[in-house]
Amino acid sequence: MDENIINQIREKAKELLSSGTVECVIGYEAGTDGMTSRPAFIYEASDVERLVFDNTCTHNLATYLINKKTNKVAVVVKPCDARGINVLLSERQIEREKVYVIGIVCQGVVPVSWSGSGKDLQMRCKLCNQHAPVIYDFLIGEPAVEPVPTVSPWTSVAEMESKSSAEKTDYWNKQFSKCIRCYACRQVCMGCYCKECFVELLDPEWVGIKIDTSENSMWNMIRAFHLSGRCIGCGECARVCPVDIPLGLLNMKLAKEVAEHFEYRAGLSAEVRAPLATFNKEENLGIGE
Ligand code: SF4
Ligand code: SF4
Ligand code: SF4
Structure with a gap:
């Protein structure tokens, strides 16, 4: 101490x-x-x-x-x-x-x-x-000059990115099959504050109540997307997961995509909103055309 x-x-x-x-x-x-x-x-x-x-x-x-x-x-x-x-x-x-x-x-x-x-x-x-x-x-404490990083901040996702789609699917299915849907990851997260979480909605029902790999995957993937560009990488969700699902790996991959596509890192400023948490009414998403 x-x-x-x-x-x-x-x-x-x-x-x-x-x-x-x-x-x-x-x-x-x-x-x-x-x-x-x-x-x-x-x-x-x-x-x-x-x-x-x-x-x-x-x-x-x-x-x-x-x-x-x-x-x-x-x-x-x-x-x-x-x-x-x-x-x-x-x-x-x-x-x-x-x-x-x-x-x-x-x-x-x-x-x-x-x-x-x-x-x-x-x-x-x-x-x-x-x-x-x-x-x-x-x-x-005294802010010091930050050392120039010797490794990429995305080091932890590099290995996963090098795998084939089939290998990634197999890996994540195995991980998500362990999920007991306790929602500890959500409760501990500063970015998960919705009064009504999609996982508990019945109409529309985004995720079924059944606990199996398919529904668990839906839960974990949608949560990860909701946090994309908003997750600050505190690691708390992975720490509290009782079955040790490497949620940080998923979050880090999405943070990397947001950084590369939008040159944005969550939480550096209170004035700028996360790219995927905002939209303009004028945006043409090409849906229904
Ligand atoms: S903390 Fe782990 S087991 Fe609980 S809902 Fe989240 S991913 Fe599933
Ligand atoms: S690492 Fe990201 S998703 Fe996990 S608890 Fe922290 S802010 Fe939330
Ligand atoms: S606790 Fe947070 S701020 Fe401190 S070294 Fe780790 S990642 Fe950086």
């Missing part, structure tokens, strides 16, 4: 709560397993000593800003999570005046699971080229 970072988080949280600037500070606290951290919701200045920060702080706390009933909250964010705030701002899901962003210059997080945490950095952190948040009100 970096005591300097923790002290700064606690001091800022205390100041914001004591002055009434915010009603709640969303940050991290030590988990009950004694090894990892978990999200914490601090409402009293006397509770700020609970706040911690270490390399197990993998959760994307931007998720908890959606539908928050309080007037104004502060949230501790890593740089990738900060891009999630920009996505929510651009999609008018949160108001800038109601969110105080405590941004942290980040050196990466390790894999975290029920059984504890790993030692090596997560893949996304190894490929990360943005260790300072793009949006913040208070910054903790």
Whole structure:
């Protein structure tokens, strides 16, 4: 743990709560397993000593800003999570005046699971080229000049792209056949905030209630498309999947396509909306002609 970072988080949280600037500070606290951290919701200045920060702080706390009933909250964010705030701002899901962003210059997080945490950095952190948040009100840490990446950010999808269509179909069918449709991937995602999710609609019924490979594939593919150009690659959906479906691989492929076709990366700005989340009435899609 970096005591300097923790002290700064606690001091800022205390100041914001004591002055009434915010009603709640969303940050991290030590988990009950004694090894990892978990999200914490601090409402009293006397509770700020609970706040911690270490390399197990993998959760994307931007998720908890959606539908928050309080007037104004502060949230501790890593740089990738900060891009999630920009996505929510651009999609008018949160108001800038109601969110105080405590941004942290980040050196990466390790894999975290029920059984504890790993030692090596997560893949996304190894490929990360943005260790300072793009949006913040208070910054903790010194932004350094980013090292020039030595590997492509799309390294993780290269192997899958090299496979034949039949091999890809076989691979994903095997993965999706494991899905138990628990929807943990959706619940943890800052971009999955629809009040009515397509998977629960009966009219039209996009996905049948039957749990089999075909219906599961439909669920996972449509969700991935809904997140295309909006997913900020926090990796939370894959982390919480109880059957270890590599959802990050799917998300990364779509992020790559959006980057190559639209030169767009999700969450770099609150002013620009995701290419696939917008359309002009004048657009001619060639449907029904
Ligand atoms: S992806 Fe980058 S910003 Fe996000 S946790 Fe890893 S190193 Fe930090
Ligand atoms: S978390 Fe995994 S098992 Fe649950 S719905 Fe998502 S893909 Fe399926
Ligand atoms: S789809 Fe997964 S990786 Fe992307 S923002 Fe949602 S939880 Fe994070």
